[in-house]
Amino acid sequence: MSDNRLARRLSLPDAVVIGLGAMIGAGVFAAFAPAAAAAGRWLLVALALAALVAYCNAISSARLATRYPLSGGTYVYGRERLGPFWGYLAGWSFVVGKTASCAAMALTFAAYAVPGFERPAAVLVVLAVTALNWHGVQRSVTATRIIVAVVLAVLVAVVVAGLVGATGTPGPAGVFGSGPFPTLGVLQAAGLLFFAFAGYARVATLGEEVTDPARTIPRAIVGALGVTLAVYTAIAVTLLVVLGPERTATATAPLAEAVTVAGAHWLVPVVRVGAALAAAGALLALVLGVSRTAFAMARDRHLPAALDAVHPRHGVPHRAELAVGLVVAVVVALVDVRGAIGFSSFGVLLYYAVANASAWTLGRRRLVPAVGLAGCLVLAAALPLSSVLTGAAVVAAGALIYLVRRARR
Template sequence: MSSRTMTRRLGLGDAVFIGIGSMVGAGVFSAFAPAAQAAGAGLLIGLGLAAIVAFGNATSSAQLAAAHPTSGGTYAYGRAEIGPWSGFLAGWGFVVGKLASAAAMALTFAAYAAPPGWERPVAALAVVALASVNWFGVTRTALATRVIVTVVLLTLAVATAAATASPAAADQLTVDGLLSGGAYGILQSAGLLFFAFAGYARIATLGEEVRNPTHTIPRAITIAFAVALAVYAVIGVVVLTSLGPAGLAASSAPVADAAAGSGWAWAVPIVRVGAAAASLGALLALIAGIGRTMLAMAREGDLPRPLAALHPRWDVPYRAEVVVAVVVVAAVLLVDLRGAIGFSSFGVLVYYLVANIAAFRQRDSARRYPRALQAVGAIGCVVLAVTLPWQAVVGGLVVFAVGVGYRLVRLRLTRGA
């Protein structure tokens, strides 16, 4: 086990780009279709609810990160402010849920970039390539993320211009249309769209590598969240008015389909390149975030301690990132990941529930935001978690039960040693 801490190399701009890359890549090309299946045009209300809950969670994460500028995010915060079990549940939910997310992002990239029949091998190669980028240090990760985010935002600007040339279903944005999915459907869409906002956690998990973290991390989380919300709001309206609720629900590539419907044929390949880049950006940030959380858990013995080792030259948790790459490659080659968004959302909602409770318990000297925001975040996490598709809830509960069993066995073996 390594007792070394990591070198602080990231500035505000680096942290903001990593947050934007995590959120925009993860959600804008993948989350709107299942949300439309749940709520139709009501997904826009769901997006607003998800944003409110996410804002509560973001402020909790920012407040905690300022007080605990170390690797591991809510795993470290939960241990410090509540206790070891709370930290473990947060870390376990994050690692398992985000491993599924990483595999889903790799397959999303391959769906846009690979020829038919080659999606899984190409996805596996993408995982290996990005794990290699992370291996050579966080500054390489930050530079690659800046390039990817710039490509993605330019692509979304092209897609928006193309899709707004001929909106086909603007009449769905009426009160009746927005409420047609019912309260349960809207809440379910909010839970699914929450998946798209969860990327700001990546900024907190890199807390040990950010310069002046007490000021940089809270600012980076707020800026990245605001940019992502603006992008989601614009794209949500665009794809809904272009494709209609039914068309959006049936689409596997809604942004590309919205651009194609305009008659701007030249825009479609640009959008597909941007979607592939967005998926790569999310995957890059996920590998970094999961590795840092595993590092923190290994330091405390909640995962095998050898995973806490830092590379002597590149100063990264290289063993943890190798494990992440191996697991994700196995998942993309062997597992059907169509339910990954719901499953990941459940794990991340538990993660942020712990964050909100931890922030609520902080003393006044550490407080940056009112406790009411943390209460809204915590209540929202519970409501959105229980209204996810039942398969995601059951799968999530099983995964947490396995984690609890693992930790109980480990504690018993440790005491008996």
């Protein structure tokens, strides 16, 4: 095992910003449409369910991160609490799931910023983010702080414009569920909306770079999750009031369509800029998290040993960052945004299932990890069938690779 260690440079505000940058990204601009298609008027119930699972995962991750403040997140927790195989499986699920997320973020950025040239623009933004991360995590945090501030301002403008100009729209009747409760649809919507929450523990994967991790990590995770839930609830209510569930489900750009229907046409270009910045911010944080997990797995030789390297000047895992950037650049040519959301949710839900199982072994306060584990498995199984089958096949392939390598050793 290598003695390479990363520098502790991230404060509590830095960590919260990274969590917000990972969550308040393209998910808020892209995930509500497929979720509304599945849950209909019960969209807020699905959002609450996704938030509950995310909360349980966040608390479990925070408890584990204070005990194991190392890069790698649940890869490290699973390895230490459940055994090498479960740690590896969590790391594999995270890397493949979040690689799909990176591709979705890059494609969303390109769709809003350079419509008609999505693929080349997506590749360029991935390479730009990789270069930024290469030059140090502090520069990434500075860029993320700016992006989060701009995106939050755009989302507040959407909520205000939508609710103020909602005369003649579906109105409050579209907000609350009515009729038969679509259990599978709500579970599927919650799984899809989980994609938009799945950045709250990004700071845990940066545990080796956080100052005073026992105090900083739990506060950063819960704080970032609380802010994000408040923002998402406001956006969901606005969409349901202005567009209604049916129109939200069919909208390609629901937030832009909501401000158009509300009569705030001038705000549409602002929403497009905000969406592009949000996707870029999420991509920035995602590449940070995936590269750190890849770095940790390389340290244990589950990934190529060449990735186990820290830049002597910038103090970042530069080879892992470069490898992740190049893989994502290739993936953007092969996937579409909605398919990537389902695949990513499947992989990340399995990742957090391992986190909750690991937290269960800590002994005290077992209700939260039990609810989190059950929630992760149920939401993963309820995702669209294509996402479940593809995700299961990729996870099984990773497990097979592990077992073959272990047998050879």
